[in-house]
Amino acid sequence: MYGANMQAMDWSDVHYCLAVIQEGSVTAAAKKLGVNHTTVSRRISALEKTLHASLFDRSTSGWSVTPVGESILPNLEQMQEAASAIERSVHADRKDLSGTLRITALDVCIQRILLPGLKAFSEKYPSIHVELLASDEALDLSVHAADIAFRTTNNPPPNVVGKKIANFNYGVYATKRVWEDYMAGRSEVGAISWVLDGKAIPEWLRQSYPDMPIRYRSNSLNVIYDLVRQGSGFAEIPCSLGNSDPDLIKIPAQGVMEPMGFWLLTNLDLRTTARIRIFRDFMLDYLRPIVERFESQSAL
Known part of the structure; x- marks a missing residue:
């Protein structure tokens, strides 16, 4: 929690401060950032006001970092790295929301259960191209024969991760x-x-x-x-x-099959890939309202 007189730091102010330290002068920092030097000076002054401390000694010969500035420099650099990591992650996700997504399921599962959800997904994410592999074979997700598998099984293979959606009766x-x-x-x-x-x-x-x-x-x-x-x-x-x-x-019949789990499965290494993660969450949300139909043993 911030103290009564402490304001939250503005990351952009920290960005300007680090630019001066890294470039060696206000002029060089302003050139790198594409702004004028008065903007750099003003943003650093705002940061110093927030921290209630001087980060630079200003003189006619230039700016030099104060001991306080030196002491917090590692923290400022950590903030910069964290911000850069966020930007890289967002960029990677955006980039990964394109390309091909290979999905395998039984033909009847695709036709009778998944198609409306797949259509809605493609409308929302048009840059992701879906390949549908209608097969009852256990395609090897570990070698990327498919990215996502919808399967009825009570024993998912050990080299995949997934979510049990329902039981098929x-x-x-x-x-x-x-x-x-x-x-x-x-x-x-x-x-x-x-x-x-x-x-x-x-x-x-x-x-x-x-x-x-x-x-x-x-x-x-x-x-x-x-x-x-x-x-x-x-x-x-x-x-x-x-x-x-x-x-x-x-x-009426005796000896009917035991219920089988209906799973959404993917490769262990791909579970955090953006397009796979988003597809998984989208389809689970789509299927959730109709789970009762999967599990019912009587007419609905």
Whole structure:
């Protein structure tokens, strides 16, 4: 806290004072700073008034630093370095708010969840060019295959840092028509499953509908979701997709997958990079209001 008669120092006054010390004269300091010498003299006088101390002995032969000035010189230089560091940091951030940002996520995640937020981000930061890598592969963030990854996992890899956004709950869904056909005993109703080894039966199917044949398999959640919407059968999908689609209903089932964490991940070395930090904060703010939809197990 400042004393009753002590005013806060103006950094620009300190800047003028250091210029005189470093350049050796008021005239040289004024030339360096692009001002006239009376401005330099006036700003130093203002600093001396604030500190209640003379920093220079003035004479016809020039200005010399007083013992008080000498004693506080290291502190003034530290202030200059701190100010320069702030300027460098701001400049670096501004410079880094351009270029390319590589983002990877499942195709269905990009299409059904992220696109509105990505559009808003690009409108706010038009100098950052976004590359979208639609993939369910765990791209190696440590070698910068991508800068940001949105992933569903309960065990993020050890070489990344991130934020858990929500838990994805899962359920079995179908169109109302397909459900009615099944309840009417129509044998053509089948299941849709992931491509595993070509033979594996999903636990929900084994426990709840053991006599239902698998009609389709796919390695794409987006394809599975569209197959369900087109009335091709029962499938296990995230509740956030099923509940948000008025054409689908949730089917009673046991053996459904355990909830999976939905994460925003980035490389450990890149976590403080401006464009990555700003994108991360922007998308977390965008996703926060819709977390309830991710985690809900019933229709919203």
